[in-house]
Amino acid sequence: MAKNNLMDYLRVNSVYKKNLIRDVLECVQAIHNSGISHLDLKQENILMMDRKPVLCDFSVSSFSKYFMDNTCCSLPYRPPEILCEDNGGQRAIDTNPEKIDVWSTALIILEIYKGEFIFRKDIDPQVLYGKIMDGKTLHKHLGKVDSVFKDLIEKMTTIEPKKRINIKEALEHSYFK
Secondary structure, three states, X not given: OOOOEHHHHOOOOHHHHHHHHHHHHHHHHHHHHOOOEOOOOOHHHEXXXXXXXXXXXXXXXXXXXXXXXXXOOOHHHOOHHHHHHHOOOOOOOOOOHHHHHHHHHHHHHHHHHHOOOOOOOOOOHHHHHHHXXXXXXXXXXXXXXXXXXXXXXXXXXXXXXXXXXXHHHHHOOHHHO
8 A cells, every 4th residue: 555645654663754754844944945834734734755745735824924813723733822812812913833833843743753643633722722731741742752852842842932943943953963
């Protein structure tokens, strides 16, 4: 059976996983370098062609440097700044859509690394927000990973978007050295 999407590659060897993680980050960097934010990054929107990832489904993507509404991101990949608004909170007016992509990408590459999904698709938004804000769920998934990779994920999933690294910085992280 042909492997056509990223989910088919969750159980591969560690050397290939590291290359796949870098390739996913490079795909996101390419669209960011073109001024595009995807805003719905998830495994299902990453197809595989000749064992290389290709982003698809740009239906909610944006050319704007400022995020305008919360009709983006499939729930399990939604960052806290969007979940906050979903839960009656107020989102910062200057939310950078690239930082939304960084959060989603971090969860995708953690799923590649671990070979399992981090959050269920049918999770309630309030439950997801609580799990992110208490830090226990991500901490649990990071408990048995390489410390350098853990540092990368922690920097990509910083709660405060302005403190979250960008994709270029992720690619420059010591995990890839």
